[in-house]
Amino acid sequence: xxxxxxxxxxxxxxxxxxxxxxxxxxxxxxxxxxxxxxxxxxxxxxxxxxxxxxxxxxxxxxxxxxxxxxxxxxxxxxxxxxxxxxxxxxxxxxxxxxxxxxxxxxxxxxxxxxxxxxxxxxxxxxxxxxxxxxxxxxxxxxxxxxxxxxxxxxxxxxxxxxxxxxxxxxxxxxxxxxxxxxxxxxxxxxxxxxxxxxxxxxxxxxxxxxxxxxxxxxxxxxxxxxxxxxxxxxxxxxxxxxxxxxxxxxxxxxxxxxxxxxxxxxxxxxxxxxxxxxxxxxxxxxxxxxxxxxxxxxxxxxxxxxxxxxxxxxxxxxxxxxxxxxxxxxxxxxxxxxxxxxxxxxxxxxxxxxxxxxxxxxxxxxxxxxxxxxxxxxxxxxxxxxxxxxxxxxxxxxxxxxxxxxxxxxxxxxxxxxxxxxxxxxxxxxxxxxxxxxx
Amino acid sequence: xxxxxxxxxxxxxxxxxxxxxxxxxxxxxxxxxxxxxxxxxxxxxxxxxxxxxxxxxxxxxxxxxxxxxxxxxxxxxxxxxxxxxxxxxxxxxxxxxxxxxxxxxxxxxxxxxxxxxxxxxxxxxxxxxxxxxxxxxxxxxxxxxxxxxxxxxxxxxxxxxxxxxxxxxxxxxxxxxxxxxxxxxxxxxxxxxxxxxxxxxxxxxxxxxxxxxxxxxxxxxxxxxxxxxxxxxxxxxxxxxxxxxxxxxxxxxxxxxxxxxxxxxxxxxxxxxxxxxxxxxxxxxxxxxxxxxxxxxxxx
Numbered sequence: 001x002x003x004x005x006x007x008x009x010x011x012x013x014x015x016x017x018x019x020x021x022x023x024x025x026x027x028x029x030x031x032x033x034x035x036x037x038x039x040x041x042x043x044x045x046x047x048x049x050x051x052x053x054x055x056x057x058x059x060x061x062x063x064x065x066x067x068x069x070x071x072x073x074x075x076x077x078x079x080x081x082x083x084x085x086x087x088x089x090x091x092x093x094x095x096x097x098x099x100x101x102x103x104x105x106x107x108x109x110x111x112x113x114x115x116x117x118x119x120x121x122x123x124x125x126x127x128x129x130x131x132x133x134x135x136x137x138x139x140x141x142x143x144x145x146x147x148x149x150x151x152x153x154x155x156x157x158x159x160x161x162x163x164x165x166x167x168x169x170x171x172x173x174x175x176x177x178x179x180x181x182x183x184x185x186x187x188x189x190x191x192x193x194x195x196x197x198x199x200x201x202x203x204x205x206x207x208x209x210x211x212x213x214x215x216x217x218x219x220x221x222x223x224x225x226x227x228x229x230x231x232x233x234x235x236x237x238x239x240x241x242x243x244x245x246x247x248x249x250x251x252x253x254x255x256x257x258x259x260x261x262x263x264x265x266x267x268x269x270x271x272x273x274x275x276x277x278x279x280x281x282x283x284x285x286x287x288x289x290x291x292x293x294x295x296x297x298x299x300x301x302x303x304x305x306x307x308x309x310x311x312x313x314x315x316x317x318x319x320x321x322x323x324x325x326x327x328x329x330x331x332x333x334x335x336x337x338x339x340x341x342x343x344x345x346x347x348x349x350x351x352x353x354x355x356x357x358x359x360x361x362x363x364x365x366x367x368x369x370x371x372x373x374x375x376x377x378x379x380x381x382x383x384x385x386x387x388x389x390x391x392x393x394x395x396x397x398x399x400x401x402x403x404x405x406x407x408x409x410x411x412x413x414x415x416x417x418x419x420x421x422x423x424x425x426x427x428x429x430x431x432x433x434x435x436x437x438x439x
Numbered sequence: 440x441x442x443x444x445x446x447x448x449x450x451x452x453x454x455x456x457x458x459x460x461x462x463x464x465x466x467x468x469x470x471x472x473x474x475x476x477x478x479x480x481x482x483x484x485x486x487x488x489x490x491x492x493x494x495x496x497x498x499x500x501x502x503x504x505x506x507x508x509x510x511x512x513x514x515x516x517x518x519x520x521x522x523x524x525x526x527x528x529x530x531x532x533x534x535x536x537x538x539x540x541x542x543x544x545x546x547x548x549x550x551x552x553x554x555x556x557x558x559x560x561x562x563x564x565x566x567x568x569x570x571x572x573x574x575x576x577x578x579x580x581x582x583x584x585x586x587x588x589x590x591x592x593x594x595x596x597x598x599x600x601x602x603x604x605x606x607x608x609x610x611x612x613x614x615x616x617x618x619x620x621x622x623x624x625x626x627x628x629x630x631x632x633x634x635x636x637x638x639x640x641x642x643x644x645x646x647x648x649x650x651x652x653x654x655x656x657x658x659x660x661x662x663x664x665x666x667x668x669x670x671x672x673x674x675x676x677x678x679x680x681x682x683x684x685x686x687x688x689x690x691x692x693x694x695x696x697x698x699x700x701x702x703x704x705x706x707x708x709x710x711x712x713x714x715x716x717x718x719x720x721x722x723x724x725x726x727x728x729x730x731x732x733x734x735x736x737x738x739x
């Protein structure tokens with residue numbers, strides 16, 4: 001056991017003291033700081049961003065334009081009546097011809113006075129003329145949407161007024177209706193048993209699940225690469241031959257994996273610390289208070305399960321990376337060799353992230369049992385759906401059995417692989433050689 | 440009982456036999472030479488002794504016991520290709536390696552300082568291995584193999600890449616370790632080192648032990664076929680002596696190849712008639728010649 005900790009200590013020491021580690025940690029910490037302060041920075045710079053967008057239109061009494069003018073006037077009145085309007089309409093005088101008008105409005109766009117303008121066509125069944133919004137940008141959906149909404153409301157108002165409704169009745173009609181949603185468990189769920197989750201709790205759980213999934217993915221990617229490349233480096237520099245004659249390979253492998261785990265935890269803890277410090281800076285407190293973060297909303301059972309999946313997932317992937325690292329002789333070949341594992345972890349990660357709105361789909365249910373995916377997918381189910389306890393236990397059981405086999409096979413591959421040089425061995429050669437070693 | 444007994448070990452890689460039934464014994468305080476051309480099976484044999492790979496047949500006993508992980512602490516190994524972390528400080532990695540072999544950090548540090556001092560390179564303590572020259576890396580590698588005072592040391596091409604001064608330094612160190620009772624298994628291509636250091640040798644050729652035993656005994660088995668003679672004046676007619684097969688003139692005199700030792704007397708008498716003789720020697724074969732003869736014969 002003693003030499004195990006020696007390996008752990010050596011691994012941690014060399015990584016943490018190494019320049020690449022320090023530099024990458026600082027760079028990421030800086031990025032996190034910038035990311036967190038971004039909302040504040042934007043409010044400092046972009047006060048104009050929040051100002052209403054100006055949209056031009058032609059005001060005219062000429063026959064063909066009068067219809068458009070009245071519609072635009074209605075819109076203008078509507079937006080002016082709002083508390084903080086997103087849109088402001090600006091009238092331009094009629095220059096006589098359509099081409100001249102276009103020229104005038106385009107000039108206005110160029111000058112920055114307006115960001116686009118409205119063009120009106122023939123009368124349609126909707127009660128308004130055809131409206132075209134012209135601007136230099138494509139896909140201004142939010143803007144066209146608010147215009148559309150405004151017109152709908154204006155029309156509604158006109159019709160209701162004509163129908164003789166009082167102001168009160170109209171207010172009542174316009175009052176939004178809210179629906180609360182609460183997740184309950186119909187069976188003995190493994191999440192918060194029978195308690196149900198309110199919106200706030202769900203939000204918090206979702207945050208936690210996201211956080212842990214991303215954390216797992218990052219840890220696997222960072223440390224997996226490091227473990228594999230360290231082993232390959234030891235192998236190519238032949239330190240490995242001395243190491244194997246000094247420590248049992250299994251101790252050595254797990255010492256390395258555990259050491260890397262500590263390194264990753266140190267790194268992640270640094271990031272989390274940086275994030276917390278930044279969030280508590282006086283100018284940021286307000287912004288984040290509005291997000292309603294309340295750690296007491298976190299479900300303890302979810303936390304426990306998620307941590308189990310995090311640890312098992314990390315361990316499983318790390319063992320596989322170690323095995324691959326031990327087969328490859330040169331660092332240049334490593335990227336290619338670890339590709340399959342990288343893709344699998346990416347797969348699990350994406351299934352989980354993209355299923356956040358459908359935590360009940362068949363894909364999620366099935367992959368939450370498949371060992372390499374379950375550490376990513378099951379926490380999602382736990383947090384957002386309510387899987388039965390037996391399913392969760394079965395999934396963990398399958399995962400543990402897989403880890404047992406992965407460790408056994410990896411240890412064998414490791415013991416064999418570290419002494420195989422030259423080209424990457426074929427599976428057949430590897431299997432044959434593996435038979436020679438007791439682990 | 441000898442500390443290291445290798446008995447009829449066999450190692451096969453696929454269809455190829457890398458080592459075919461080699462036996463050897465290394466006594467306490469003995470340096471055992473393992474010779475052979477490239478690919479003869481030296482490194483494979485050493486790796487089996489180290490427990491890096493397992494023999495397919497035969498057995499290896501350490502102090503009478505089979506291989507076990509406890510043995511790891513009592514063995515030292517210098518691989519042919521250094522085996523050091525290039526980017527890590529000498530002190531960090533040597534102390535690490537020593538700790539892995541059961542030393543305490545403090546003892547390891549002390550031992551490391553002693554060895555650096557001894558090799559006259561104490562300034563390397565804080566240097567990274569990649570900053571050192573090849574020969575100096577070799578020295579550090581050597582320290583790594585002896586830092587924990589092992590009972591059995593395995594040196595694979597320990598002197599390759601070293602300048603003559605450092606070779607002497609390492610040789611004297613190896614001899615000192617031997618005198619302190621360490622058993623050393625040693626492989627090299629350089630015959631003069633073997634002649635100087637080893638009591639017993641095994642010459643490997645294509646996975647087989649072709650010649651084995653005490654160097655002095657081995658030499659006796661090979662006939663003395665060379666005569667060196669240095670004279671004041673020139674000597675003529677050496678070629679005509681019956682039994683002389685070849686005469687080569689050197690600046691210092693003549694080198695004659697003879698059929699058997701008894702011809703030596705005839706040569707001496709012949710030469711004495713013509714000149715003063717400053718040197719006359721019926722040379723015993725060098726290990727180099729023995730090696731070439733044994734291995735070369737089989738190549739044909």
